[in-house]
Amino acid sequence: MTEEQLQKEMRRLLEGAHSEELEILLQELQPYDVASLFTELTDPLKEKLIAALDPIMLTDLVEELDNEQQYEVFQRLGPARTVEIMDRMDNDDLAQFLGSLSEEDSFRFLSSMKQSESAAVRQLMNYPPETAGRIMNNRYVWIPQHYTVSEAIAKIRDFAEISEAISYLYVIDSNKKLLGVVSYRDLILAMPEHKINEIMYTRVISVAVDTDQEKVADVIRNYDFLAVPVVDHQDRLVGIVTVDDIIDVVILEANEDIQKLSGSGRDIDFNTRASVAAFRRLPWLVLLLLIGLVSGSIISQFEEVLGKVVALAYFMPMIAGMTGNTGTQSLAVVVRGLINNELTAREVLHLIRRELLVGLIIGLTCGILVTLIAFIWQGSLMLGLVVGLSLILTLIIGTMAGTIIPLLLNKFKVDPAVASGPLITTLNDVLSLFIYFGIASIFLTYLL
Amino acid sequence: MTEEQLQKEMRRLLEGAHSEELEILLQELQPYDVASLFTELTDPLKEKLIAALDPIMLTDLVEELDNEQQYEVFQRLGPARTVEIMDRMDNDDLAQFLGSLSEEDSFRFLSSMKQSESAAVRQLMNYPPETAGRIMNNRYVWIPQHYTVSEAIAKIRDFAEISEAISYLYVIDSNKKLLGVVSYRDLILAMPEHKINEIMYTRVISVAVDTDQEKVADVIRNYDFLAVPVVDHQDRLVGIVTVDDIIDVVILEANEDIQKLSGSGRDIDFNTRASVAAFRRLPWLVLLLLIGLVSGSIISQFEEVLGKVVALAYFMPMIAGMTGNTGTQSLAVVVRGLINNELTAREVLHLIRRELLVGLIIGLTCGILVTLIAFIWQGSLMLGLVVGLSLILTLIIGTMAGTIIPLLLNKFKVDPAVASGPLITTLNDVLSLFIYFGIASIFLTYLL
Numbered sequence: 001m002t003e004e005q006l007q008k009e010m011r012r013l014l015e016g017a018h019s020e021e022l023e024i025l026l027q028e029l030q031p032y033d034v035a036s037l038f039t040e041l042t043d044p045l046k047e048k049l050i051a052a053l054d055p056i057m058l059t060d061l062v063e064e065l066d067n068e069q070q071y072e073v074f075q076r077l078g079p080a081r082t083v084e085i086m087d088r089m090d091n092d093d094l095a096q097f098l099g100s101l102s103e104e105d106s107f108r109f110l111s112s113m114k115q116s117e118s119a120a121v122r123q124l125m126n127y128p129p130e131t132a133g134r135i136m137n138n139r140y141v142w143i144p145q146h147y148t149v150s151e152a153i154a155k156i157r158d159f160a161e162i163s164e165a166i167s168y169l170y171v172i173d174s175n176k177k178l179l180g181v182v183s184y185r186d187l188i189l190a191m192p193e194h195k196i197n198e199i200m201y202t203r204v205i206s207v208a209v210d211t212d213q214e215k216v217a218d219v220i221r222n223y224d225f226l227a228v229p230v231v232d233h234q235d236r237l238v239g240i241v242t243v244d245d246i247i248d249v250v251i252l253e254a255n256e257d258i259q260k261l262s263g264s265g266r267d268i269d270f271n272t273r274a275s276v277a278a279f280r281r282l283p284w285l286v287l288l289l290l291i292g293l294v295s296g297s298i299i300s301q302f303e304e305v306l307g308k309v310v311a312l313a314y315f316m317p318m319i320a321g322m323t324g325n326t327g328t329q330s331l332a333v334v335v336r337g338l339i340n341n342e343l344t345a346r347e348v349l350h351l352i353r354r355e356l357l358v359g360l361i362i363g364l365t366c367g368i369l370v371t372l373i374a375f376i377w378q379g380s381l382m383l384g385l386v387v388g389l390s391l392i393l394t395l396i397i398g399t400m401a402g403t404i405i406p407l408l409l410n411k412f413k414v415d416p417a418v419a420s421g422p423l424i425t426t427l428n429d430v431l432s433l434f435i436y437f438g439i440a441s442i443f444l445t446y447l448l
Numbered sequence: 449m450t451e452e453q454l455q456k457e458m459r460r461l462l463e464g465a466h467s468e469e470l471e472i473l474l475q476e477l478q479p480y481d482v483a484s485l486f487t488e489l490t491d492p493l494k495e496k497l498i499a500a501l502d503p504i505m506l507t508d509l510v511e512e513l514d515n516e517q518q519y520e521v522f523q524r525l526g527p528a529r530t531v532e533i534m535d536r537m538d539n540d541d542l543a544q545f546l547g548s549l550s551e552e553d554s555f556r557f558l559s560s561m562k563q564s565e566s567a568a569v570r571q572l573m574n575y576p577p578e579t580a581g582r583i584m585n586n587r588y589v590w591i592p593q594h595y596t597v598s599e600a601i602a603k604i605r606d607f608a609e610i611s612e613a614i615s616y617l618y619v620i621d622s623n624k625k626l627l628g629v630v631s632y633r634d635l636i637l638a639m640p641e642h643k644i645n646e647i648m649y650t651r652v653i654s655v656a657v658d659t660d661q662e663k664v665a666d667v668i669r670n671y672d673f674l675a676v677p678v679v680d681h682q683d684r685l686v687g688i689v690t691v692d693d694i695i696d697v698v699i700l701e702a703n704e705d706i707q708k709l710s711g712s713g714r715d716i717d718f719n720t721r722a723s724v725a726a727f728r729r730l731p732w733l734v735l736l737l738l739i740g741l742v743s744g745s746i747i748s749q750f751e752e753v754l755g756k757v758v759a760l761a762y763f764m765p766m767i768a769g770m771t772g773n774t775g776t777q778s779l780a781v782v783v784r785g786l787i788n789n790e791l792t793a794r795e796v797l798h799l800i801r802r803e804l805l806v807g808l809i810i811g812l813t814c815g816i817l818v819t820l821i822a823f824i825w826q827g828s829l830m831l832g833l834v835v836g837l838s839l840i841l842t843l844i845i846g847t848m849a850g851t852i853i854p855l856l857l858n859k860f861k862v863d864p865a866v867a868s869g870p871l872i873t874t875l876n877d878v879l880s881l882f883i884y885f886g887i888a889s890i891f892l893t894y895l896l
Contacts, residue, residue, distance in 0.1 A: 167633075185632055188605075188632060189608055203476045220695070221692070221695050243674070243691050243692075244669070244691075247669050247691070247694065247695060247698060251702070254699070255702075255784050258702075258783075258784055261706065261710065262780030262869060268781050269781070270799055272802075274802045275805075284773070285814060289814055289817065293762075293766050295765035296762035296764070296765060299761050299765070300762045306758065313764075314747050314748045315741075315744055317764070320769075322733065322740060325733060325870040325873070325874070328710045329733075332707060332709075333718075335706075336706055347718070354722045357726070358729065361726035361730075366737055421869055425769065425772070433765065
């Protein structure tokens with residue numbers, strides 16, 4: 001069935017109250033599919049679907065929804081069923097939902113939960129955002145090292161629901177210190193009477209609770225892990241981060257880089273209200289407006305030159321624009337490159353030399369091209385030479401600005417992506433106009 | 449041990465030829481760690497390390513290296529050992545390596561391999577780039593549906609090496625048609641005498657060989673799968689795509705978006721040669737240069753106006769720059785949003801209305817601000833009003849251009865990210881100057 005057919009079928013079953021057929025259909029669907037269908041339903045049908053789901057399925061559905069929709073579902077469910085679902089939800093999903101609420105709402109939800117469950121979530125929410133502690137979950141199974149393979153398998157059976165989405169067992173000592181890891185595959189390959197400490201892998205790679213989520217993503221990516229254990233500062237196992245959460249982290253981090261590079265402000269998506277989006281975008285724009293006026297004041301300094309050779313104004317947008325563009329290009333290469341590379345001093349020098357050479361090649365090509373165009377268009381070789389020479393210099397400097405500024409920020413532990421595309425563009429505007437009119441002033445007598 | 453200590457230790461063991469200690473160290477390391485250490489070694493020590501590795505470890509090492517380093521290792525190994533390693537390598541890794549070579553080199557490598565192995569790789573390389581067929585691998589285990597759980601486990605034991613990194617068994621019929629899937633966890637939870645077709649999950653979600661890799665990533669992300677089976681057009685199982693490869697796809701696609709948004713040209717990283725990088729960046733720059741000159745010719749059309757009110761020139765860079773910046777902001781929001789959303793007509797209208805409102809709010813705020821600044825700076829209220837009114841209009845139009853152009857491209861199945869930031873910026877330059885000088889011309893008599 002296509003998604004559209006599925007939607008039609010779901011509507012038919014809900015409207016006709018064919019509860020048995022509905023149950024069969026629901027059994028066949030993945031939680032993600034149910035969530036996709038749910039969001040497309042009208043309000044009365046949403047009510048009916050929620051009423052038809054058992055607690056396990058409802059929890060699965062809620063976990064797939066975004067925070068706003070989760071809130072909506074909880075409103076529909078009423079307090080008693082909400083608590084039941086929240087007690088069942090994964091810690092990390094619940095912490096994320098609660099983190100999206102006002103402090104008051106979050107407190108209200110938490111205080112209605114079971115003590116043991118709410119304590120675990122509260123702890124999760126105490127870790128700083130974007131760290132391993134905040135994105136880890138407690139869907140893992142641990143065993144002591146003296147267990148045999150068959151005892152381990154029995155424990156997996158007992159925790160069948162928890163162990164659904166994972167692939168490793170963690171071996172700990174009496175202080176919860178992490179000693180080793182065993183994969184489900186290891187269990188299958190081993191004999192039932194084998195001791196766990198004979199088959200476990202002891203050089204376990206783990207991350208600390210306060211490790212940045214980007215570093216956690218690097219570990220999972222580099223080692224091709226399905227999950228990585230999280231330990232506290234006493235090396236005690238406190239959770240795991242799974243690969244499916246890491247994919248979301250990787251996408252989130254890439255989106256953040258794009259938002260910063262484009263100076264578009266954080267957290268604007270298709271659902272953000274216009275006033276909020278405008279408010280988030282304005283700070284950058286006002287800053288850039290002021291810098292843009294600096295460009296204007298440079299022009300006003302050279303009013304005399306401009307008054308004498310008005311044709312100089314024709315090439316202003318091109319020179320300023322090109323310098324901005326080449327700067328943005330270099331910036332993008334450097335910012336994304338820094339994500340995967342820890343640079344040594346030698347590599348930094350190599351990169352700067354490379355970009356200098358790139359600037360030189362680009363500058364010469366575009367400079368010669370524009371000299372010819374300016375000569376043909378305006379009939380003045382001297383004007384052509386002034387424009388061409390300026391472009392060569394500004395492109396080299398623009399490339400360097402787009403390279404060195406993010407490298408410097410990185411050096412001083414500032415996220416290089418804060419040097420947004422618009423900022424580099426606007427700074428390069430100022431620089432390029434200064435160079436252009438400077439050169440024009442020097443050669444003014446030849447231009448007249 | 450920190451990475452630095454590890455490096456020192458590795459150098460000591462290699463230089464001193466402590467082969468037993470070296471072996472113990474190597475056994476403890478993950479392939480990624482060995483590869484990290486390897487790339488930092490001097491050439492003679494690389495030789496020694498390669499000589500010390502057994503074929504399995506060497507294959508693991510080679511699979512972790514990038515294509516250039518793989519080539520280097522194969523040169524050192526000589527033909528005989530190279531073939532041995534290539535026969536052992538995962539299909540997808542090998543296909544990627546061969547794809548990075550010239551046709552001639554690729555043919556030379558392939559023809560030295562075992563017939564059975566090279567045929568499989570050749571087939572993989574026939575699928576179009578960036579499709580499921582190109583990134584899938586053959587590290588999966590399949591079983592017929594009449595197997596019992598214990599027979600299935602026996603098969604996993606037989607294919608222990610292949611089944612290392614995977615978590616599912618695929619159930620197929622005599623035509624290799626995919627019937628169901630069983631996770632290792634299902635096997636552990638089931639009784640040995642259970643039939644596979646009693647415990648298998650039959651609503652298998654699969655992708656076709658020619659599915660775009662971004663769609664494959666969406667499937668794995670949405671369903672939180674560890675792997676997804678790939679089928680041909682007769683629904684026969686031909687491979688699997690695993691989550692670790694998907695993480696790389698997600699990062700690659702995000703980088704591509706950033707490269708396109710910044711107009712920086714494809715495939716430029718820290719190792720790209722300057723001439724190649726310059727060559728890849730030039731096409732955009734030359735195009736933008738020509739469009740930039742259109743801006744210039746607009747100014748030349750309004751030479752008379754500009755000659756009469758030179759102060760108009762001071763606000764040119766600010767107006768052009770701001771319009772470009774707001775356009776880039778909208779562009780980034782839309783391009784990244786389109787990745788996760790299939791938009792309906794209603795949602796498109798909603799988005800356009802939202803961005804129109806954003807443009808209005810931003811335009812009014814910045815317009816009023818700049819009217820005041822222009823009035824104070826130049827002492828002419830009329831000039832201030834002309835500049836302010838122009839900015840309001842250009843910001844609204846710039847926001848709309850940054851929204852509607854990528855939406856139109858998406859509508860016509862063109863990747864919206866080709867509407868790069870520089871292109872939007874430069875187009876907005878042209879538009880904004882036209883509006884600015886147009887308004888100035890209308891109010892010229894009041895400006896004098």
